[in-house]
Structures are given as C-alpha cells and as structure tokens.
Amino acid sequence: MADVTSSDSALRRFLHGLPGVDAVGLEARAAMLSSRSIKTTAKAYAIDLAISMIDLTTLEGADTPGKVRALCAKGIHPDPTDRGTPHVAAICVYPDMVKTAKEALQGTAISVASVATAFPAGRASLPVKLADTADAVAAGADEIDMVIDRGAFLSGRYLSVFEEIKAVKLACVRPDGTAAHLKVIFENGELSTYDNIRRASWLAMLAGADFIKTSTGKVAVNATLPNTLLMLEAVRDFRESVGVKVGVKPAGGIRTTKDAIKYLVTVNETVGEEWLDPHWFRFGASSLLNDLLMQRQKLSTGRYSGPDYVTVD
Known part of the structure; x- marks a missing residue:
C-alpha cells in the first residue's frame, strides 16, 4: 500500500476508486440488524459487555478535578451495591485533567483517554496539535482521541490529512518507546456522505490509526447505526487487504441499553466475535452507563429501580 500514499494524486485515485456506498442497502441492513431480539441470558451478557466497552466521558468547560475523580470512582465501581458489575474501559477527559484521572485510576485496569488536536473543531496549526497530544501523553494518557481536519478532507x-494523522501517531510515542493508542475521529455528521465516511476510514487506517471513531459528540449528527456499520465494513475489508486489525468507536447519541445492543449485534454480524472486546470496540458515552445499570438491576431483581438509584454524572 506504500504506492497509494506516495503522492496526493495517488491517494486521491485510491480513495475515489473505492466502491461507492449503496446507501439504500446499507440502511436496510442496519435496520434489519437493529430488529434482532436479544433476551434473558444473552441480554445479561450483552449488558455487561457494553459496560466493559464504555469510554466514560466528561468533556465540558466546567470540568473540575472533583468531577473527574467522581467519574473515575464510578468507572471503577459502576454499581457500588454490586461489585460483580464490570468496570468501564476508559475515562475520557481533556488533556489538563489526565493527571487527575491517572492518579484516581492507579492500580486499576482502566485506561485514561484524552481528546487532543484542538478538539472538537481541530482548527489549529499542526505544531499546536502535536503539542496538545504530547502534553496529554506526558501526563499519562493511555489513549489519544484526535480529530481530523475536516476542512482539508x-x-x-x-495527503495533508494523512500526514497529520501520521505526525500525531508519532507524538503518541513515549520516551521509553511505548505508545498511547490513537483513535481518529471523523465527525461523520460533517462529512455528510457515506462515500466520504468510507474514504476517511481507509485514509485513517492507512495512516496508522488504532481505532476509527465516528464523532466528537459535539455536533447535531453523531453516531448512527448505518455509519458505524459502514466503518465496521471498512475495518473488515482493511484487515483482509492489509492484515492489520483496527478498532471502532461510535460516540455521541447512544443513550439506551436497547441502542447499545443494536451496535453489539452489528459488530458480531459484520466483523465477528473477536471484535466483541474492549480492545477493539468502544462506546463513547456519558449517559449510556446509567441506563445499562438500571437494566442490569432489573434483570437481577425483577424491578426497575429508576434513575434516582444511579449516580448522576
């Protein structure tokens, strides 16, 4: 694939040579997968799996160290009344809160993810984006969620977008040679077309993305089942072509257990069971966890406790 990225024209030919997306077929398949009925023990398994895949997120201007520490405590023990509840995959914060999160999560298997590269708009020079990334990595971030330059794309x-992703990937490397995992955010709602989402998926994977991510959660249209299905298909095809496995993270707008299960079914039916693992699939969410906990409590007690019985993020 080296020839594909040798020049701007070569990369453009490759990306525009990808098969066009059949929008009707894509949306019909997503609708079909979302109609699957998952009950009893399979539902209990799916709920615990979804909890373990959550990047529990706070990305607000009003974030404080206390709020981040409280979110970390919830991530470690989502349901304090049931220590059998799995912990979340990661806590996602702004770079200046990474150190606080890292300290609060010390001794756990929960990662610290940090948005970078002038999140969410990405409107900054490359040196600023690289400094933003390096700052988060130096503070202890295990994962970096970067945004692409949608204007350039x-x-x-x-090629400009490709080189920027490669540069950020390099900035994720620590002095000891280890590296933070890189998630590349497309902001699908701004890319507008399915063809653009497919091209962005291949572009990011060619540049070395460890994960591809739908959105920032900061615009009107965020994760949808059809655009996540399309990205899963791209990941599947990329692995078949190149032999490299890449993760997928839908983010924004996934709020209910019912929605989360639809995504898990789509993962299983598109890329297979091996992607049903927090190392390869994540939910970017803040409110989803509460609904998963309420549904989990209902399955175990037979009663629906309601939102007053889970912590407010």
Missing part, C-alpha cells in the same frame, strides 16, 4: 487535501 472536504476540499480534497487527503
């Missing part, structure tokens, strides 16, 4: 400057 939409104007056809694909």
Whole structure:
C-alpha cells in the first residue's frame, strides 16, 4: 500500500476508486440488524459487555478535578451495591485533567483517554496539535482521541490529512518507546456522505490509526447505526487487504441499553466475535452507563429501580 500514499494524486485515485456506498442497502441492513431480539441470558451478557466497552466521558468547560475523580470512582465501581458489575474501559477527559484521572485510576485496569488536536473543531496549526497530544501523553494518557481536519478532507487535501494523522501517531510515542493508542475521529455528521465516511476510514487506517471513531459528540449528527456499520465494513475489508486489525468507536447519541445492543449485534454480524472486546470496540458515552445499570438491576431483581438509584454524572 506504500504506492497509494506516495503522492496526493495517488491517494486521491485510491480513495475515489473505492466502491461507492449503496446507501439504500446499507440502511436496510442496519435496520434489519437493529430488529434482532436479544433476551434473558444473552441480554445479561450483552449488558455487561457494553459496560466493559464504555469510554466514560466528561468533556465540558466546567470540568473540575472533583468531577473527574467522581467519574473515575464510578468507572471503577459502576454499581457500588454490586461489585460483580464490570468496570468501564476508559475515562475520557481533556488533556489538563489526565493527571487527575491517572492518579484516581492507579492500580486499576482502566485506561485514561484524552481528546487532543484542538478538539472538537481541530482548527489549529499542526505544531499546536502535536503539542496538545504530547502534553496529554506526558501526563499519562493511555489513549489519544484526535480529530481530523475536516476542512482539508472536504476540499480534497487527503495527503495533508494523512500526514497529520501520521505526525500525531508519532507524538503518541513515549520516551521509553511505548505508545498511547490513537483513535481518529471523523465527525461523520460533517462529512455528510457515506462515500466520504468510507474514504476517511481507509485514509485513517492507512495512516496508522488504532481505532476509527465516528464523532466528537459535539455536533447535531453523531453516531448512527448505518455509519458505524459502514466503518465496521471498512475495518473488515482493511484487515483482509492489509492484515492489520483496527478498532471502532461510535460516540455521541447512544443513550439506551436497547441502542447499545443494536451496535453489539452489528459488530458480531459484520466483523465477528473477536471484535466483541474492549480492545477493539468502544462506546463513547456519558449517559449510556446509567441506563445499562438500571437494566442490569432489573434483570437481577425483577424491578426497575429508576434513575434516582444511579449516580448522576
């Protein structure tokens, strides 16, 4: 694939040579998968799996160290009344809160993820984006969620986006040679078309993304089942072509257990059971966890406790 990224024109030819997306077929398949009925023990398994895949997130201007510590405590023990509840996959915060989260999660298997590269708009120079990334990594971030330059992508400057992802990937490397995992956010709602989402998926994977992510959660249209299905298909095809496995993270707008299970069914039916693992699939969410906990309590007690019985993030 080296020839594909040798020049802007070569990369453009490759990306525009990808098969066009059949929008009707894609949406019909997503609708079909979302109609699957999951009950009893399978539902209990799916709920615990979804909890273990959550990047529990706070990305607000009003974030404080106390709020981040409280979120970390919830991530470690989502249901304090049931220590059998799995912990979440990661806590996702802004770079200046990474150190606080890292300290609060010390001794656990929960990762600290940090948004970077002038999140959420990505409107900054490359040196600023790299400094933002390096700052988060130096503070202890295990994962970096970067945003692509949508303006460059939409104007056809694909090689510029490719080189920026590669540069951020390099900035994720620590002095000891280990590296934070890189999740590349497309902001699908701004890419507008399914063809653009497919091209962005291949572009990011060619540049070395460990994960591809739907959205920031900061725009009107975030994760949808069809665009996540499309990204899962791209991941499957990329592995078949290149032999490299890449994760997928839908983020924004996934709030209910019913929605989360639809995504898990789609993962299983598209890329297979091996992707049903927090190392390869994540939910970017803040409110989803509460609904999963309420449904989990209902399965175990037979009663629906309601939102007053889970912590408010």
